[in-house]
Amino acid sequence: MTHRTAIALAALLVSPAWAHEAGGIHSEKSTQVEAAFDLVHTHVFKDGSDLVFEQLVDGQAGSRLPTAKGSFAGAEVYSYVWPTSLNSGAVGFEDDSGILALALTSHPDFDDTPQLDENGDGDKANDGGLWHSHWVVLTKEPSCGPSGLKVRDIPEGAKPKLPPTWPGVPIYIDSPGYDLSVKNDAAQIRVPLSAVGFPASFNYDGVTAALQVNANLHDPLLCVSSVWDVASGDLSLPATWKSMD
Template identity: 45%
Template sequence: MKKKFLTIVAFISFTTAFACDHCKQYEDSKDFKIKSAQVTHNKKYGTLEFEIIVEGKAGKTVPTPVGKLDMAPVLGYVFPTTLKPEDVGFSPTEGIVALALTSHPDFDDSPLWDENADGKFDNDGIVWHPHWVVLVQDKRVKGGLSVKEYKKADPITKPKTAPDMPMYMDSPGFPVVTQNNAIRVSVPAYRINNKVSFNYDAVACYLQVSAPEGGMSMDKPMLGVYNVYSVLSKNLSLPYKVK
């Protein structure tokens, strides 16, 4: 697992030198410079508390909308983990399970949840919210990673809370809180098969959607990582353990 991550991060280090124009406006933001992170098992409440601390204000900076789904920007605070896809409700598959806290004003991919509490369920993609994703190496994008895709005819299992998109992505609805320099999310232990011992890392990054008119493009992934702003471990070795 660690060897796989080191291979990916070497690829990222090479490709981010050619980062996309949209990515660059966030490169110097302290809101995406990670200082620390932790995952704590709260035995009293049966939860895993995920937290990232940044140099600036966590969650203050959100993407500038482009007004369409194609090329829509996504900003993320991401916890790559050593959890298995089946621990979070997917069929067994190759890839890295990550908990991504995201904001994207151009679309909403959590139709079961009303994150801004306005009575509408399709207008709050800009509000920071969580996704379980399976990440794979992808040379089509400059950040070197993408959310793993599948064909709609493939016999795979996804959580009931997953959006209707042919990707290994779930919208579990866990509460995300931003407070000063911290962004946090609370995950019930039973929602990850009661796995309370695993390794993780913390990453801040820019992702982008590819959804051209007439169908998805094979030139770009549906949701790819285009720039990595900071990696807590520096080498994506997942050295941190649940406390």
């Protein structure tokens, strides 16, 4: 089973109703998905020297946050995710490590952006509940339940290549601190083209999902626990961004 096939298993949790058109992926509204996570349009487009990753939802984007549990172990993560065909090495991980995905996340129980002070209060360790950006590498993991997916773990003693803004957590995650917006029906992250090596093209999809930290804090550390919506319906990454230069 390939990594692409593994991530497609997560799509079985939702009822596909979609149409792929020029300019991203247009998805039908669903009464089975909470409006804040019900995808209606997933798009990546160029704006100046940036790539803008955008998801439009049926409700208020970012209006639902995880309930704090009081500890890192067992903590929940809510996310808007763009799985891509970009190689994991494009942003500083080891090449060919899994599925490289951009994610907009919120998790009030922990802070994984140690180089940033998002709320400007002088404390860099209390911002996890604010929406922020990550690159993650997804791989298959049968023990993660119906999704069969996790953020790739880093075994004890291993020293893989990692981005300079890796937050020190033993998983393939990066905390790049990109500009973002969560407003009205739109969730957006702005990624400098230079940050992904000026690709000529890549494919992408859209997902809204929850992840959960393992209560025992061991491999798998961070599972995809619930998949709410998939833009394409089957995670086939049907949309393509192409450079016009």
